[in-house]
Amino acid sequence: MHKHILIPTDGSETAQKGVDFALSLARDLDAKVTVLTVTNPYSRTEMTARARWKGSDEEMNEFHRKQKEAADKVLHEVKANAGKMGVDVALVHVSEARPAEAILHMAVARGAHLIVIGSHGRRGVNRLLLGSQTAEVLAHAAIPVLVVK
Template structure:
């Protein structure tokens, strides 16, 4: 069995992210390994819009997204710290979620990514894409998908 030495847990506001964080906490305790928890603040919602017409809305969106990500990461970080797990947090900005996750995994030398999946299928998956699917295909390290 492979012994993992550094876990990466990408999170957003979804319940699936929190379920993935719980799985990562359990695994990190068993393996006594450090964890990096991360969020991506992507530009996706604004691709193709006229910047000058919506600049205040974009600024507000990014400021709120940044604050939400910081709060979420701090909350999850506390739960890991309470259990004696070494934990770091990262926020990456301005890239697609899957690209940011793979980038951070490479940067920190993660050897396992644990993430939630919305479990979309069919047309919903086709129209909305799947961050988990993209990470699975792009990641050079194993990916554990947690579904609720």
């Protein structure tokens, strides 16, 4: 059955619904859990638009430090909640990646049997305009994906 659950999260309220459900499921199934958070690549376009891009090593180091700090905060909050439930979790941070690609890769790399992911449940034009990492994971995952709204 589902002996290893991959839980992607960005720390948002929507993602938290998926995390909460997945941790309860893992507890009930006595499943292994990997919690994944992904931080986006450095965007020179975005930084140029803000007139802050200087291309310095210092700026890149600061960017990476802030990304790691944010990822650690998200992961450690999940770990604390999991600990209260008696669920042991492995924490993974993938930096400079697109979330759906990192989720799909990590599911294979970690041997997950199930991905549990939160979703806004957007439809129609909003989904097309905003994109949907969840929809991409659903379309390309080789294992079951449980979407929590």
